[in-house]
Structure formats: C-alpha cells, structure tokens
Amino acid sequence: MKLCQPGKFMAGRRLSSRMPRRRDPNWAAIDAAVAGYIDSLADRGGDVLAKIEDEGLADNWPIVGAAEGSFLHILAKAVRARRILELGAAIGYSGTWWARALPDDGELITVEADPETAKIADANLTRTGVRGRVTILVGPAQEILGDLEGPFDLIFVDINKEGYPEVLEPCIRKLRVGGLLVTDNVLWHGTVADPKDRSKDTAAIRTYNERLARDPRMLAAILPLRDGVSVALKLRE
Numbered sequence: 001m002k003l004c005q006p007g008k009f010m011a012g013r014r015l016s017s018r019m020p021r022r023r024d025p026n027w028a029a030i031d032a033a034v035a036g037y038i039d040s041l042a043d044r045g046g047d048v049l050a051k052i053e054d055e056g057l058a059d060n061w062p063i064v065g066a067a068e069g070s071f072l073h074i075l076a077k078a079v080r081a082r083r084i085l086e087l088g089a090a091i092g093y094s095g096t097w098w099a100r101a102l103p104d105d106g107e108l109i110t111v112e113a114d115p116e117t118a119k120i121a122d123a124n125l126t127r128t129g130v131r132g133r134v135t136i137l138v139g140p141a142q143e144i145l146g147d148l149e150g151p152f153d154l155i156f157v158d159i160n161k162e163g164y165p166e167v168l169e170p171c172i173r174k175l176r177v178g179g180l181l182v183t184d185n186v187l188w189h190g191t192v193a194d195p196k197d198r199s200k201d202t203a204a205i206r207t208y209n210e211r212l213a214r215d216p217r218m219l220a221a222i223l224p225l226r227d228g229v230s231v232a233l234k235l236r237e
Contacts, residue, residue: 027226042070067226068094072098084152084153091121150175155174157184161188161202164207182232184228
C-alpha cells in the first residue's frame with residue numbers, strides 16, 4: 001500500500017454555469033429522453049471540473065458524471081460529513097465532488113488500485129483545488145479497508161464489481177450510526193433485472209444489493225440515476 005500525502009488546499013469555485021449535454025453510456029439503464037433531461041439540468045461543478053468530465057468521457061474513464069456528482073455532494077452536505085471514504089478514485093472526478101462538500105478540517109480518503117490511475121487522480125484533484133483535503137491510498141480496496149480506522153460519516157463504493165460483496169461488511173462496520181453507504185452502478189445497465197444474465201459482475205452486484213437490502217443494521221434504497229445509485233443509512237451497530 002502506498003500513501004500519497006495531501007497537498008496544499010486551494011479554494012475553488014463550487015458551482016458553474018450550465019454546460020451542454022455530454023454523451024455518457026452510463027445512462028443506459030433509464031429512458032434516453034429522461035436521461036438527457038436530467039443531464040441537461042445538472043450543474044457541471046465549474047469550468048475545470050467540466051473539462052475533466054469531458055476528458056473522462058472522451059477517454060472512457062468510469063466517472064460518475066455531473067448529475068450524480070452533484071447528488072453525491074448533496075448527500076455529503078446533508079449528513080454534515082467530516083470523514084469520507086471513497087473506494088475507487090478513478091481520475092479524481094467524484095473525489096472532487098466529495099471533497100468540496102467537506103468542512104475546512106474535513107478529510108477524504110480515496111483508494112485506487114492502479115498506481116498510474118492514482119497519479120491522474122492526484123493531478124486532477126490538484127487542478128480542482130481540493131488536493132489538500134484528500135489522502136490517496138494506492139492498492140486493492142479489499143486489503144486497504146482492513147487497515148483503516150473508522151468511523152466514517154460516508155463511504156462510497158465504486159470499485160471492480162466482482163469485489164462489491166467482499167467490501168460490504170467491512171464498510172458497514174466502519175460506518176458510523178447515522179452515516180451513509182453510497183454505491184455506484186447497482187443497476188449495471190439494467191442487467192441485474194435480467195434473469196438470463198449470469199455474468200460475474202452482474203451476479204456480484206445482485207449479491208451486494210440483496211445482502212444490503214436484508215441487513216437489519218441498514219435502510220437502503222436504489223435510485224435509477226445514471227447506472228443506479230444505492231443509498232443506505234446505518235440505523236444501528
């Protein structure tokens with residue numbers, strides 16, 4: 001596991017003017033017209049983050065996009081999160097939305113399995129002015145989770161889909177009561193509802209969704225935003 005230390009924080013503009021719709025395949029799980037309408041109203045998070053969004057889509061990076069990014073920001077603000085754990089940094093796009101929601105003394109820990117991808121996230125978090133609030137850990141999320149001390153106010157899961165079931169229990173344990181467990185891609189282009197789809201990724205997401213729905217410690221709901229976002233509230237230990 002490699003630790004990248006936080007850099008100096010530079011305050012950045014949080015909101016931006018509306019930007020044109022982008023082509024984003026992750027809206028495939030819902031009606032195209034509805035997807036276009038939602039995306040057309042989404043705040044892009046400022047010119048710099050909008051450019052990173054464009055770059056991410058052009059290079060086929062798995063980013064959450066503006067509509068979901070602003071939703072994640074709202075969730076973090078709603079629970080007054082001070083400590084956020086993100087499993088799956090990718091290029092730092094969602095991390096920017098999380099970090100902007102934190103107070104001045106807040107902390108985002110983001111985990112990325114691939115060292116080269118982590119370097120891109122590092123650069124982009126610097127570009128958006130939030131690097132000072134972010135600690136980047138490089139290595140498999142399943143392994144790093146065991147070394148992290150909770151509790152966290154909010155945990156976001158967006159790693160390789162086969163790994164979802166393995167991280168569920170440690171995520172719940174490290175989440176404070178009243179905290180949120182937020183998970184991306186839980187509809188997986190709608191394949192979770194197709195009984196004929198028996199791919200490993202789809203099976204893993206189904207297992208994760210079902211375990212979370214049955215867990216008496218959690219109250220979970222799935223929103224059909226982009227590729228499906230699960231939001232679960234921890235009710236008790």
